[in-house]
Amino acid sequence: MFIIKCPYCGERDHSEFNYGGEAHLVRPKQPTELSDDQWAEYLFMRKNIKGLQYERWNHSHGCRRWFNVSRDTSTDKIHSVYKIGEKPSK
């Protein structure tokens, strides 16, 4: 159990949210020019680190908006929450 502060609604229990995978992945501009390995790298390979990770979350049972969260995967401590399109504060 942990609390996520939705940038639109405020603090809510995490059960109202859905996890959307790693954030800030940039889609290659010309997918056709990539090799299969490079494409697979973009499509499937995720960092899955222990420590601070940038993630996308969706407040699916609330306002249904997407936003980014930086979360420590080992402690579930949330360092910052920011809207889609914004850069994470280091």
Place this chain on the structure above:
Amino acid sequence: MLNFISPITESHTYNNFSMSEKTPITKINLRGDLENKDFASKAGKILGMILPNEACTTSTKEKITCMWLGPNEWLLVSNDTIDKKSNNHELERLLFKDISKTNLGAVTNVSDHYTIFNLSGSNIFEILSKGSPFDFDSEYFGDNKVVQTILNHVDVTIHRKTKENVDLYVRRSFSDYLWAWIKDSSRFI
């Protein structure tokens, strides 16, 4: 109403808690960008009020209540009941003409989408807390606030009119299930 058949046929009272189904009222989902001045002014003109911009707030006029669902999404609820057989909504027509047709936003009639339970009594939030992760004692959740959350695994929209009078919006297909759950839960308060 296209097909107004409700699975709920009774009202329920236990000690000082009671609930009944509210039938049927116009509900319209309105989406648009408030920063777009055209949209904001047109919506404001038709509704006769400014759309609430702050999270979980509502604004009310004689005929309509407008609830904040998201930063670009509102639920407009008529305060009057309508004829069960009628499928005409004047407000929808006006909004559709000025907002949907001009590509300023989206207007969707969700009248048949939601069933409304009207809960009253002094212990409503004790019952709701049994199945919801939301903190109903939060200082941000006062009168005339609206919150979307989960109640016993079902998505609900809870409109607190006063401490002892709450409207609960639930998808019609889940209403039977949720009704049974609330009815059962109210016995243990």
